[in-house]
Amino acid sequence: MAVTKEILALAVEIGDALLRNGAEVYRVEDTVMHILEAYEIENYDVYVLSNGIFASANEDREDACSMIRHIPLGTTHLGRIAALNQLSREICSHECSLIDAWNRLERCKNISFGKPVVHIFFCGLGCGCFSYLFGGTALDSIVGFFIGMLLQVFLFALKRHKNSKFITNILGSAFVTLLSLIVLSFGTPILYDKVIIGDIMPLVPGIALTTSIRDFFNGDYLSGAIHMIDAILTAFCIAVGVGTVITIYHFARGGAALL
Structure with missing residues (x-):
């Protein structure tokens, strides 16, 4: 035995x-x-x-x-x-x-995840590239790069406090949205929506979504449903974080439209 x-x-x-x-x-x-x-x-x-x-x-x-x-x-x-x-x-x-x-x-x-500085740099690089890929300008890409690096630092800080995945996604998306709007409020000619889209990409549940589809195709319906629910809830948390900050900023400006 x-x-x-x-x-x-x-x-x-x-x-x-x-x-x-x-x-x-x-x-x-x-x-x-x-x-x-x-x-x-x-x-x-x-x-x-x-x-x-x-x-x-x-x-x-x-x-x-x-x-x-x-x-x-x-x-x-x-x-x-x-x-x-x-x-x-x-x-x-x-x-x-x-x-x-x-x-x-x-x-x-025990294989490590790599040095934090490498994660920070490539998170910023990925965010900047996505900002440009989704129709942003070169300036949007540069701003997205620096906000992306700050996002990874913020995520490392949240990880040390062992926050839940939902709280991490809400706070992370709210963080990048707030930074993008702060840069916009200083008169920087950026397309804030492109910057936000690029910077929330590290939070987007792409792996969970593709894994759920693969599970469905393989007949693992329960596992597929679990991953699909995880992806949907993660996307919802990201939307809550972005939407809340934009709404507060909108009303703080007296209801003026964001340009």
């Missing part, structure tokens, strides 16, 4: 790490099943949702074992996913022992 439990625990832990870092449901399920087969466990059941894993092995034998794992929706880390996929391939080709697999798993889970 100890061997079966350890093998199942390894498979579930790898599936947990994949799902926690943004892997698709069907890939997680396929990976867990292949790992169990690699260790010659034939009688098993694996069911994966967007935020949970249910797995059992050898149910008709004395060493029967089952596990349930709750996994909250998290951020995407493609580097960890790539490392975990390579680990699963080596396990399936019998190039990695059980003990080595556990050690490799810990290293995969």
